[in-house]
Amino acid sequence: MFDAIVVGSGMSGGISAKELCERGLKVLVIERGRKLVHGESYTDNLQPWEVPNAGMVPEEDLARQYKIQGNSFITSPTQQYWVRDDENPYITPENKPFDWIRGYHLGGRSIMWGRQTYRLSAQDFEANAKDGHGSDWPIRYDDLAPWYSHIEKFIGVAGSQEGLPQLPDGDFLPAFALNDGELQFKAAIEKAFPGRKVIPGRVANLSKAQPHHEELGRMDCQARSLCDRGCTYGAYHSSLSSSLPAAERTGNLTIVTDAIVHSLIHDPKTGKITGVRTIDQNTKAGNTYEAKIVFLNASTIGTAQILLNSRSEAMPRGLANSSDMVGRHLMDHLFALSIAGLIPNGPNTFYHGRRPTGLYIPRFRNVTEPGDFLRGYGYQGGVSRMSWRSAIGQPGIGAELKARTSKLGPWFTYISGFGEMLPNPENRVTLSATKVDQWGIPLVEVNCAHGPNEQKMAKQILEDGKAMIQAAGGFVVSVADAPGTPGLGIHEMGTACMGKDPKTSVLNKYNQAHDVPNLFITDGAAMASGGCQNPSLTYMALSARAAHHATEFLKEGKL
Amino acid sequence: MSDPFNMDRRGLLQRALVLAGATAAAGFSPAALAKAAAKDKPSLDPASFALLSAIADTIIPRTESPGAVDARVPAKFDALLVNWASPERRVELTEAMNAIDRAAKEQQGELFAKLTPEKRKELLVAYDKAALKPVARKDKLAGMRAMMAGPSVADPGYAKMRELLILLYYYSEEALTTELVYEHSPGGWTPSVKVTPETRATGGLGMF
Numbered sequence: 146m147f148d149a150i151v152v153g154s155g156m157s158g159g160i161s162a163k164e165l166c167e168r169g170l171k172v173l174v175i176e177r178g179r180k181l182v183h184g185e186s187y188t189d190n191l192q193p194w195e196v197p198n199a200g201m202v203p204e205e206d207l208a209r210q211y212k213i214q215g216n217s218f219i220t221s222p223t224q225q226y227w228v229r230d231d232e233n234p235y236i237t238p239e240n241k242p243f244d245w246i247r248g249y250h251l252g253g254r255s256i257m258w259g260r261q262t263y264r265l266s267a268q269d270f271e272a273n274a275k276d277g278h279g280s281d282w283p284i285r286y287d288d289l290a291p292w293y294s295h296i297e298k299f300i301g302v303a304g305s306q307e308g309l310p311q312l313p314d315g316d317f318l319p320a321f322a323l324n325d326g327e328l329q330f331k332a333a334i335e336k337a338f339p340g341r342k343v344i345p346g347r348v349a350n351l352s353k354a355q356p357h358h359e360e361l362g363r364m365d366c367q368a369r370s371l372c373d374r375g376c377t378y379g380a381y382h383s384s385l386s387s388s389l390p391a392a393e394r395t396g397n398l399t400i401v402t403d404a405i406v407h408s409l410i411h412d413p414k415t416g417k418i419t420g421v422r423t424i425d426q427n428t429k430a431g432n433t434y435e436a437k438i439v440f441l442n443a444s445t446i447g448t449a450q451i452l453l454n455s456r457s458e459a460m461p462r463g464l465a466n467s468s469d470m471v472g473r474h475l476m477d478h479l480f481a482l483s484i485a486g487l488i489p490n491g492p493n494t495f496y497h498g499r500r501p502t503g504l505y506i507p508r509f510r511n512v513t514e515p516g517d518f519l520r521g522y523g524y525q526g527g528v529s530r531m532s533w534r535s536a537i538g539q540p541g542i543g544a545e546l547k548a549r550t551s552k553l554g555p556w557f558t559y560i561s562g563f564g565e566m567l568p569n570p571e572n573r574v575t576l577s578a579t580k581v582d583q584w585g586i587p588l589v590e591v592n593c594a595h596g597p598n599e600q601k602m603a604k605q606i607l608e609d610g611k612a613m614i615q616a617a618g619g620f621v622v623s624v625a626d627a628p629g630t631p632g633l634g635i636h637e638m639g640t641a642c643m644g645k646d647p648k649t650s651v652l653n654k655y656n657q658a659h660d661v662p663n664l665f666i667t668d669g670a671a672m673a674s675g676g677c678q679n680p681s682l683t684y685m686a687l688s689a690r691a692a693h694h695a696t697e698f699l700k701e702g703k704l
Numbered sequence: 705m706s707d708p709f710n711m712d713r714r715g716l717l718q719r720a721l722v723l724a725g726a727t728a729a730a731g732f733s734p735a736a737l738a739k740a741a742a743k744d745k746p747s748l749d750p751a752s753f754a755l756l757s758a759i760a761d762t763i764i765p766r767t768e769s770p771g772a773v774d775a776r777v778p779a780k781f782d783a784l785l786v787n788w789a790s791p792e793r794r795v796e797l798t799e800a801m802n803a804i805d806r807a808a809k810e811q812q813g814e815l816f817a818k819l820t821p822e823k824r825k826e827l828l829v830a831y832d833k834a835a836l837k838p839v840a841r842k843d844k845l846a847g848m849r850a851m852m853a854g855p856s857v858a859d860p861g862y863a864k865m866r867e868l869l870i871l872l873y874y875y876s877e878e879a880l881t882t883e884l885v886y887e888h889s890p891g892g893w894t895p896s897v898k899v900t901p902e903t904r905a906t907g908g909l910g911m912f
Contacts (some may be wrong), residue, residue: 193875193909194889197787199780199868200909201874204790221908322895352893368893370910479850495897498890499910523748533874533884533905537867540836542763543825550874551883551904627847 147173147399149698150421150436152406152451155253157668157684158442159384159392160296164692165440166397170699173434174389174398175423177443178249183385187375188222191402197221216633217246218257221401222374226250226257235446236577238602240638243591244632245446251402252384253444253445254635255681257373259395260381260501261525262302263678264293264313268512273674274629276519279568280644282637282673283654286313292686299391300382300685303366303502304347312507312523312678318347318352321366321500325492326528326556330504331619337616346502346525349382349681361390381501401434402535403427405584406451409439409664413459417472417663417704424584438663438695438704440596441641442688445475445669449574449640450589465641465658470651472574474639475593476675479522479564482606482628485615486621487527491556495530503527506560506613508677516603519567522677524610526560535598558614562606563634565677567598572631593631603628636680638672655698656691663704732761732773732821746782748798751817755801756781758817762824763832763866764873769883777869784868797868800861807831820865832866835859880907 148170151162158174165172188196188346200220207215214227228247237243249252267286268684273279290313297316304317323331323345331343350366351358358364363379363386372381379386392398404423410433412419420435441448449472455464463471506524510516531554536546566572572594576587595603644650647659658664667688669680676683698704746753758789760772760781772778785794804827808816812823819827841856857863880886884907897903 190888192877193880193886193907194877196875198784199788199871201784201788203788204793208790321893365892368890369888370908385742483848483851485851493899495903497894497897498892499906499908500893500895530905533907537870538836540833542828542832544764544767546870547764547767547769547883553899553903553905617866623851625848625851628846655807 159388370499480634
């Protein structure tokens with residue numbers, strides 16, 4: 146028997162495993178996908194001319210195998226990281242799509258993430274209580290602040306100290322500085338719109354590796370911007386480069402891959418989980434692993450699927466679901482609301498390197514400026530010199546085309562809003578009563594849509610974005626005028642929400658299931674609200690905090 | 705931004721072109737195109753590959769730097785037809801090529817690949833301008849898909865073929881060491897660099 150089982154090896158599972166191992170627990174990590182090896186499995190060393198099919202996934206593969214994943218950032222050198230939709234189906238109602246973007250392998254989506262790393266603020270933790278949507282968070286910012294610091298130090302986050310209450314500062318490495326075009330953009334925006342800020346994007350790449358990073362074999366970011374292929378330098382945080390190696394060096398870690406969790410075994414006599422049932426993804430052989438505590442880090446929808454599939458006589462609605470809140474309050478971020486523009490009077494300078502981040506415009510609606518909707522949004526983007534790619538759309542051939550492409554282009558800006566979705570119990574994950582996957586597990590049904598608040602917010606995101614580009618002396622050349630399908634933000638959250646009241650939430654303030662004392666859930670499922678910030682840092686901070694408390698409870702004989 | 709490594713590469717390639725008997729800005733002769741086709745063993749039939757090579761050479765000719773044929777763009781395009789394109793796309797792309805041949809026959813009375821480089825360019829400059837003329841969008845793309853797709857143009861098949869030829873050229877080692885600057889591992893981020901007459905645009909697979 147293990148002390149702890151961690152289901153999932155991605156962003157939160159990796160940190161759960163590390164923190165539990167470092168506290169002396171014997172930990173088993175169960176990963177449904179195949180094994181990947183840090184460095185060896187990556188494709189970051191392929192030169193542009195070595196990349197298959199000029200970076201494009203074959204069109205028939207996209208149509209047949211990656212119908213959903215193809216809506217995201219899949220390329221030929223990253224194709225290995227994306228699930229095949231044809232082999233991993235799920236159900237959505239007609240005309241109500243949800244794009245579930247997944248990576249089933251050791252390290253999960255921590256290999257593929259965008260690495261943008263932001264704290265939620267005091268305002269975010271109070272939002273549900275203030276406007277009545279969702280369950281009131283059982284913790285506040287101050288409860289999580291030290292754990293944010295703990296994670297930031299460990300993973301390495303490049304960022305600037307800004308003193309903004311809506312986007313708390315952290316324990317940062319030096320920021321990847323704004324380029325001259327962005328500094329000009331920043332000056333114009335901050336002059337035209339007092340209260341708005343343009344800051345360097347905060348990113349989990351090592352601008353300056355510290356000794357504790359180097360101990361794990363991690364090095365400074367080389368500014369290659371090949372992160373999506375995996376980084377042999379270990380310059381960005383992932384489970385493979387960072388958290389799992391830290392767990393392994395304790396001698397307390399065991400990893401099982403290719404093991405799909407079917408369900409958790411609940412003992413009605415003790416009220417606790419006794420084990421985890423798995424199915425080998427290749428042989429389909431069943432297995433059971435036992436532990437004193439279980440951390441569910443299977444990703445927001447995967448975690449809900451496991452809980453709902455763990456129904457028993459004692460818990461007929463699913464494990465830890467006396468509240469009927471498991472699967473509900475599914476959230477993503479409003480995504481893909483993008484505005485592009487040219488800035489004709491940019492500075493006559495350039496930059497060197499391909500920075501792994503850009504600029505960030507922290508939330509200002511319902512902070513320093515009013516909004517006719519609840520919550521708010523921030524923007525990610527950048528200002529850069531237009532590249533040779535501009536030749537693709539412009540007429541012109543021959544020597545003239547070559548002469549044009551080799552010259553530096555004008556400054557170009559691209560900003561994209563990330564907006565908060567309200568927690569809505571009708572946005573939910575359920576299990577099919579009739580359809581199962583190839584391993585006999587009921588298919589997930591996802592029923593999720595943007596509501597009136599999101600629609601109002603989307604409109605304002607575009608209007609504010611256009612106004613800012615114009616204020617910077619630019620002109621708008623292109624607008625993505627509709628939000629991406631829910632799910633495309635790849636920030637699924639909320640299917641086992643934290644809360645104060647066991648009747649309206651699944652988890653308590655320690656991320657411990659109200660109904661099952663030895664079950665902890667610290668992935669996106671735990672989120673009671675999503676803020677507008679990229680959420681991975683919060684998952685990791687919650688994981689570390691929960692691991693601390695779970696270990697204390699074990700030592701005290703409470704579990 | 706000077707880059708001694710890439711400048712050396714550029715010099716080496718220039719010398720290689722001279723040794724190969726290249727004449728700057730002249731374009732490939734029909735005989736040279738046929739020779740290149742024979743070497744690459746393409747999936748396209750010889751006439752189609754010669755047509756493809758002539759189009760690629762006209763869009764991106766050899767100048768002081770290597771052109772599309774030097775960078776084996778026709779062979780790479782041929783490989784995309786086999787390894788990347790759907791059957792519908794293959795038809796669209798080969799039809800785009802054939803349409804240029806038809807235009808050459810109509811306007812010059814000769815297959816495109818048989819024309820002199822000067823005649824090919826004369827024909828394709830006008831053809832390119834007409835084909836890329838913006839038109840109202842007919843498809844139902846919205847949001848990010850519409851944004852990424854760019855403006856709708858008069859001849860989407862030609863536009864796609866041209867885009868692929870340009871992509872393949874600017875992803876090639878030849879282009880990334882002469883026309884553009886590419887460092888696989890820049891080593892770090894410098895946010896501000898002075899622009900000099902030698903500063904060239906940077907390349908790579910990323911969008912920006």
